[in-house]
Amino acid sequence: MNPITVLILLILALGVLFVYRRLPAAQRGAFRLRALIALALFGLAFLALTHRLYLLGALFALLVPFLRHLLPWLIRSLPFLARWYQRRQQRRGPSGGQRSKVAADIVAMELDHDTGAMTGQVLSGPFAGRDLADLQQQEFIELLQYCRQTDTDSARLLESYLDKRFGDSWRADDPNGHSDDHTPPSDNGSLSDAEAYDILGLEPGADRDAIVQAHRRLMQKLHPDHGGSAYLAARINAARAHLLASK
Structure with a gap:
């Protein structure tokens, strides 16, 4: 050769x-x-x-x-x-098509347990009503700046989506640098039962074993050590703790 x-x-x-x-x-x-x-x-x-x-x-x-x-x-x-x-x-355990839902004031996300695909929608502010899949990269940056000024949890959630979809490439276009993903969600202690079940992708009334299995399955996909998001991992841990406390 x-x-x-x-x-x-x-x-x-x-x-x-x-x-x-x-x-x-x-x-x-x-x-x-x-x-x-x-x-x-x-x-x-x-x-x-x-x-x-x-x-x-x-x-x-x-x-x-x-x-x-x-x-x-x-x-x-x-x-x-x-x-x-x-x-x-x-x-x-099969996920049975389960989808986790995490919502903040400005954006909401859904994660498919089987494929790991993440989708989302803008709830308020610029681009309200649009699916995140339809936004261009510069529009993401504009939305992210608005979230950082208005709602920290929305900014963390949007950054998690961007990391999942674009890897690190979007950060080159971020004029202010990304926020500290290790900051815990601001409403960690005020989850409702419905929010906790949505985050884990479970039906209301799911038993303890289903909660533990859903938590384990999600952490395998979203734990920071596996390339996931510290923000989403914190939300998942909070949902598990909230639901198990009442079992």
């Missing part, structure tokens, strides 16, 4: 790594899968162009003795693996 080819491959690898590091944690799994598929296709194309496809046949021939011993073990293990996967799914 000549030095120019090596240099091109190195630049491509660095570019992929740069894009990967800027992605939100929730999008990295899909990106890794796409990158692996692209790498496999690139490898096949490279072998074809350099007339080295015979190497695949040689590799397969080397693996045949191992496959002959591995295949019976895999067949015997399938029932065990199926039961293990089923138990794992039962422990995690």
Whole structure:
């Protein structure tokens, strides 16, 4: 392989790594899968162009003795693996299309438990009545400035949406810098039962086990250590604490 080819491959690898590091944690799994598929296709194309496809046949021939011993073990293990996967799914519990709802004075958000997709709407102020998905990036910045001047919780909530949708790229257009996401929500101690159930995506009257499971499922997606939002994590923790206190 000549030095120019090596240099091109190195630049491509660095570019992929740069894009990967800027992605939100929730999008990295899909990106890794796409990158692996692209790498496999690139490898096949490279072998074809350099007339080295015979190497695949040689590799397969080397693996045949191992496959002959591995295949019976895999067949015997399938029932065990199926039961293990089923138990794992039962422990995690299906979300059943549950959606969490978090509202502040200016904006409201919904999070789909299955996909992790976040949607939202402007409730008041500039762009009132519009879906967040329809706003342009500069309109987001204008709305964010208004939220920071009017309602801190709305600003935290909107920043969480922007991080989920754009990663860190929107911060380059933010003239004042983002606010301190570690500041707790201002109404943490005044959640109503209805608000707490909405945040966890549960029906009123859900039992203790359902509350704990919904909390765990959401924290797996939204905990700051997993690339989530400290503000939303605080709201989820507050909702869990509020509901369990009455059980």
